[in-house]
Amino acid sequence: QSALTQPASVSGSPGQSITISCTGTRSDVGGYKYVSWYLQHPGKAPKVIIYDVDKRPSGVSNRFSGSKSGNTASLTISGLQAEDEADYYCSSYRSSSTFAVVFGGGTKLTVL
């Protein structure tokens, strides 16, 4: 059981928009601005696409956007493209006596 809850799968057609949710608690998602999103293609390393809830690293398409409300963070992908088909993971800092980062269980995005 993962620390953060994501839907197992989402799907959309090319050109559409989809949103993936990531639900945690006040001790992680709800308590900090430190939420990141990663995409992972099969057999490849994860790649960060959103950090600090809604910031995009240099070079990441503006079709990816992030937001947060309460204990739930969201990733929205607009203008779906075939190459967006991948696994998506959220991550959050978690309050602890030491350092702790938690991930969601991952969401498989299928582009129909």
Place this chain on the structure above:
Amino acid sequence: EVQLVESGGGLIQPGGSLRLSCAASGFTVSSNYMSWVRQAPGKGLEWVSIIYSGGSTYYADSVKGRFTISRDNSKSTLYLQMNTLRAEDTAVYYCARMDYTSPTYFDYWGQGTLVTVSS
């Protein structure tokens, strides 16, 4: 160009030990926050350990007391010493650089090395 290359994975029996290496280029390991993240076959990501630029180290509860993160500044290499390995430690292990301003922002990742714990 920033590059991270892991090595040292393989098949190991339960209770055994293994040391993973992560050779870094394009930046200085000692000046950065470096982490290990693992992914069991067909499963999600799990943060394992981190070493700060100042040398402080932290571990996930699942590996605390069994794994040790370290670095060799002269070789610009990160290590993960894994002892008392269990079947549930089977995973691809990635090393990743963390942006020190944001604790979940892993901006560079290696390609991963597979550790299989099985008799």
